[in-house]
Amino acid sequence: xxxxxxxxxxxxxxxxxxxxxxxxxxxxxxxxxxxxxxxxxxxxxxxxxxxxxxxxxxxxxxxxxxxxxxxxxxxxxxxxxxxxxxxxxxxxxxxxxxxxxxxxxxxxxxxxxxxxxxxxxxxxxxxxxxxxxxxxxxxxxxxxxxxxxxxxxxxxxxxxxxxxxxxxxxxxxxxxxxxxxxxxxxxxxxxxxxxxxxxxxxxxxxxxxxxxxxxxxxxxxxxxxxxxxxxxxxxxxxxxxxxxxxxxxxxxxxxxxxxxxxxxxxxxxxxxxxxxxxxxxxxxxxxxxxxxxxxxxxxxxxxxxxxxxxxxxxxxxxxxxxxxxxxxxxxxxxxxxxxxxxxxxxxxxxxxxxxxxxxxxxxxx
Amino acid sequence: xxxxxxxxxxxxxxxxxxxxxxxxxxxxxxxxxxxxxxxxxxxxxxxxxxxxxxxxxxxxxxxxxxxxxxxxxxxxxxxxxxxxxxxxxxxxxxxxxxxxxxxxxxxxxxxxxxxxxxxxxxxxxxxxxxxxxxxxxxxxxxxxxxxxxxxxxxxxxxxxxxxxxxxxxxxxxxxxxxxxxxxxxxxxxxxxxxxxxxxxxxxxxxxxxxxxxxxxxxxxxxxxxxxxxxxxxxxxxxxxxxxxxxxxxxxxxxxxxxxxxxxxxxxx
Numbered sequence: 001x002x003x004x005x006x007x008x009x010x011x012x013x014x015x016x017x018x019x020x021x022x023x024x025x026x027x028x029x030x031x032x033x034x035x036x037x038x039x040x041x042x043x044x045x046x047x048x049x050x051x052x053x054x055x056x057x058x059x060x061x062x063x064x065x066x067x068x069x070x071x072x073x074x075x076x077x078x079x080x081x082x083x084x085x086x087x088x089x090x091x092x093x094x095x096x097x098x099x100x101x102x103x104x105x106x107x108x109x110x111x112x113x114x115x116x117x118x119x120x121x122x123x124x125x126x127x128x129x130x131x132x133x134x135x136x137x138x139x140x141x142x143x144x145x146x147x148x149x150x151x152x153x154x155x156x157x158x159x160x161x162x163x164x165x166x167x168x169x170x171x172x173x174x175x176x177x178x179x180x181x182x183x184x185x186x187x188x189x190x191x192x193x194x195x196x197x198x199x200x201x202x203x204x205x206x207x208x209x210x211x212x213x214x215x216x217x218x219x220x221x222x223x224x225x226x227x228x229x230x231x232x233x234x235x236x237x238x239x240x241x242x243x244x245x246x247x248x249x250x251x252x253x254x255x256x257x258x259x260x261x262x263x264x265x266x267x268x269x270x271x272x273x274x275x276x277x278x279x280x281x282x283x284x285x286x287x288x289x290x291x292x293x294x295x296x297x298x299x300x301x302x303x304x305x306x307x308x309x310x311x312x313x314x315x316x317x318x319x320x321x322x323x324x325x326x327x328x329x330x331x332x333x334x335x336x337x338x339x340x341x342x343x344x345x346x347x348x349x350x351x352x353x354x355x356x357x358x359x360x361x362x363x364x365x
Numbered sequence: 366x367x368x369x370x371x372x373x374x375x376x377x378x379x380x381x382x383x384x385x386x387x388x389x390x391x392x393x394x395x396x397x398x399x400x401x402x403x404x405x406x407x408x409x410x411x412x413x414x415x416x417x418x419x420x421x422x423x424x425x426x427x428x429x430x431x432x433x434x435x436x437x438x439x440x441x442x443x444x445x446x447x448x449x450x451x452x453x454x455x456x457x458x459x460x461x462x463x464x465x466x467x468x469x470x471x472x473x474x475x476x477x478x479x480x481x482x483x484x485x486x487x488x489x490x491x492x493x494x495x496x497x498x499x500x501x502x503x504x505x506x507x508x509x510x511x512x513x514x515x516x517x518x519x520x521x522x523x524x525x526x527x528x529x530x531x532x533x534x535x536x537x538x539x540x541x542x543x544x545x546x547x548x549x550x551x552x553x554x555x556x557x558x559x560x561x562x563x564x565x566x567x568x569x570x571x572x573x574x575x576x577x578x579x580x581x582x583x584x585x586x587x588x589x590x591x592x593x594x595x596x597x598x599x600x601x602x603x604x605x606x607x608x609x610x611x612x613x614x615x616x617x618x619x620x621x622x623x624x625x626x627x628x629x630x631x632x633x
Contacts, residue, residue, distance in 0.1 A: 262432050263462050267526060268452035269479035277478070281466045358466045362508045 035109040036116055045102040048119045049095040051126020056091050058130040059084055059151070066140030068149075073158040084137075086158055087151035091129070098122060148328040156332035163317075168336055170312035171302060174230065175344070178237025179298050183291055186242040190249020190290075194283070195275060200250070207246055215240030215297070216304045223309055233305040240301045241294035248290030252283025285359060288352045295348060299341050314340075378530060378562050379406040379429065384438035386424055386588075397587035398424040399435070404581065404590060406530075406564065411556055413565045413573035414581045417620070421588025422566045426532050429564065430456045442530065452476060455523030455531040460539040462519055463507040469518055470494060470503040476526040493521040497551070513544035517551065524555065533565040537572065549575055553600070570616050574609060575602050582619055592619060 036044070064070070072080045081089075105111035129150055135141045136149025157164060192199045193207070215236045222232040256279045264278050306315025314333045321329035386399040398421040406412055414422045427433040428440055431450040440447040442454065450456075463472050474490050477483040494503055497517040499510075507515055516536050523531060533552075537545045549572060556563055556576075567573055573580045580594045594616065598608060 259458060259462055260464065262450075263456075263458060263464075264475065264479060265450040266430055266432070266452070266454065266456035267476040267479050267522065268450075269475075273479045277475075278464070281464070284466070358468075358506045362465065362506070 036112045041102075041106070041112055041115075044116050044119050045099060048098050048102065048115070048122045049126075051123040052091045052095045052098075052129070053126070055126050055130040055133060056088050059088055059091075059133055062134055062138045064138055066138065068137055068140055068152075070151075071155065071158075081158065083151040083155040083158065086154045087133070090154055091126075145325050145327050148331065152328040153331045153335065156326075156329045164332065164336060167312050167314050167317045167333075168340060170310075170316075171306065171314045171337075172340065174233055174237065174306070174310075174313060175298065175302055178234045178302070179241050179294070181234070182238040182241025182298070183245050183294060185238060186245025186290065186294065187249050187287060189242070190246040190283075190287070191253055191275065191280065193246065193250035194253025195279065200254075204247075204250065207243065207250075210239075211243035211247060215301045216308070219305065219308055229310050233302070233310055236301050236305050237298050240297040244293035244297065245287065245290040248286045248293070249283055252286030253279045255286075256282040285356055285363075288356065291348060291352075292345075295345060299337075303337070376408045377405045378408040378410075378443060379404075379564075380441045381405070381425075381429070382438050382441070384425075384428060384435040384440065386421070386428065386433070386435050399428075400587035400589050402438075402588070402590055404593075406562060407578075409560050409562055411553075411563045411565070411576055411578045412581065413567055413577040413579070414583060415567055415570065415573050415616070415620070416583035416588075416591075417585050418568070419588075420583040420585040422583055423534055424588065425583075426456075426534050426564065426566050429530075430454055430532055432456075452480060452526035453529045455526060455528035457516070457519050457523050457531065457533045457536045459535050460512060460516070463515055463522075465507050468504050468506055469499060469510065472507070472518055473522050473525055475522060480526070489525055493525050496524075496555075497521045511544070513540050513548060516540065516548060520548075520552070520555070524559070524561075528561065530562040530564065533563065535566055535568065538568070545569075545572070552576065570613055570620070571604060574598070574612055574616070575604060580616065582616065594619075 070082050070084060072082045073086075075081050102115060105115045132150055136147060137151050138149075140149075142149075189203065189207070193204050194200070218236060218239065219232075222235050223229065226232040226235060260278050260282065261274055264274055269277070302313070303315040303318075306313035307319045310316050314337055318330050318333045321327070321333070381402060381404040384399055384402045385397070388396045388398055390396050396419075402421075402425060414425060416422050424433065428435055429442075429447065431447050431454065434448070447454075464475070467475070470490050473493050474483060474487075477486050477489070491503075494500060497520065499514060499517060499521075502510055502514065507518075510518075519536065520531075520533075537548055540548065552563070553576060555561070563576075565573070565576060574596055577596050580596060581590055582592045582594065583589065584591045594612075596612065598606075598612070602609060
């Protein structure tokens with residue numbers, strides 16, 4: 001390797017790390033536009049997992065100063081696993097995940113760039129985990145029991161993964177039933193409100209007034225009115241999803257340019273075509289804005305409802321754990337929520353991208 | 366009955382009989398968009414309607430399409446009274462009328478789908494794409510193609526219904542002159558090939574002379590037909606030839622006179 005190529009090699013790493021290096025602007029832009037070479041990409045992959053590797057090493061090598069009970073849990077086949085071991089397994093899983101993404105990105109220059117962009121963040125996350133481990137478990141300097149170390153949070157899953165899973169399923173079921181019904185109802189009423197003037201006149205004011213009330217305010221009413229807590233919570237989620245979807249659908253339908261209808265009519269279209277093939281496609285971007293809003297409302301309502309009177313669910317789990325001051329379990333539930341809700345939003349995003357692919361390049365973002 | 370037979374004998378496809386249409390504008394004034402307008406259009410004819418803005422030419426076209434109804438008078442197509450839009454009266458709108466959520470081929474197929482005859486006529490879509498020369502753009506969305514291409518799609522979309530009459534509402538108004546000439550040429554070709562009656566609303570005198578058999582000159586407030594001019598030039602018409610230019614000057618003069626309303630003797 002000659003000197004100049006070695007310099008550019010280290011410089012590109014510095015750029016990837018966002019380090020302030022002495023390059024002029026045009027040079028830096030050039031680097032951003034360039035494709036990433038094989039050697040550089042391998043180094044990027046190593047750096048991506050380096051933080052997590054450091055976290056493993058810290059967990060292994062840093063002496064346990066504070067007196068923290070490192071519990072052991074039986075595994076299949078008579079083996080045992082302590083909480084530090086479980087924590088390291090999670091870190092190894094993360095390392096494998098990112099190495100998997102790296103090899104998946106190997107052939108695609110665009111993916112390589114994306115991977116490079118996220119490298120510094122992933123690197124730092126590993127270091128943060130190592131620090132958290134040191135202050136939360138090894139030295140126990142964080143206020144307890146409110147801020148347990150990462151290994152302690154993982155312990156929840158060793159203790160009662162079945163129970164957490166059961167509560168997760170309860171939340172998921174509640175979410176799916178309430179959200180799907182709420183969105184369907186919202187789209188339905190939205191179309192009626194947007195299409196018929198008389199329905200707009202009578203229903204829209206009701207929607208406007210009841211829509212601003214947080215759904216959980218209906219809780220006492222719902223709990224007495226419905227036979228089961230599940231039905232009551234479903235009702236709350238339905239009404240909280242219904243409002244934003246209905247009002248945005250209605251405005252999307254009502255805002256369809258007249259010329260679209262006229263074009264369709266001169267081509268021989270009758271009312272059903274005008275509703276389903278002209279007005280609804282036009283309202284679809286709006287409907288999805290309503291759905292994302294409803295999505296955020298639904299997560300809040302779901303957890304609140306579970307905390308206030310459900311026999312299960314992640315919200316219930318948080319509440320039950322809090323009573324025993326088991327804050328590590330609270331964090332475990334929060335972790336599950338983060339993953340679960342992200343997956344749900346991702347799935348909705350996929351559907352939206354598919355249905356609104358005609359907008360690609362037409363609108364910003 | 367006898368009148369109807371007469372119109373067939375004379376080969377009149379469209380008869381407009383003393384039609385009136387008044388609007389109430391934003392300032393609560395009633396505007397007479399059309400006053401006692403009568404007109405007969407021959408089968409297979411290319412007719413242009415020209416006039417200053419507000420002369421009611423678009424209103425007239427909308428009445429023929431059935432998108433609007435007159436206060437009095439009637440419009441008859443092939444002896445049938447026009448009351449609502451129908452696929453045999455194709456309509457090409459001004460710029461930007463394609464459905465943005467449909468691809469080029471889906472936009473062209475709208476007429477077939479709306480009438481529930483798509484399955485048995487699927488092959489026609491490809492034919493019309495070829496006819497307007499948009500091969501390779503079938504899967505493009507309207508925002509991905511040029512304005513000229515979009516208007517050709519709009520024309521194909523109207524033609525796929527096999528209309529007996531095609532109504533064109535300034536379809537080339539917003540296009541540059543090269544694209545415009547290209548579409549005018551294409552339109553003439555289609556007109557000859559399909560033997561469709563065409564009514565074009567325009568404010569471009571050259572365009573009207575280049576395309577039409579007859580040119581209807583309208584005046585504004587109230588919207589009235591001032592004069593109908595026959596264009597006897599042979600196709601293909603040369604925009605630079607003296608008879609073309611003479612006719613152009615003639616029409617421009619008439620339009621100028623037409624737009625001169627009585628001037629107030631003093632201004633405040």
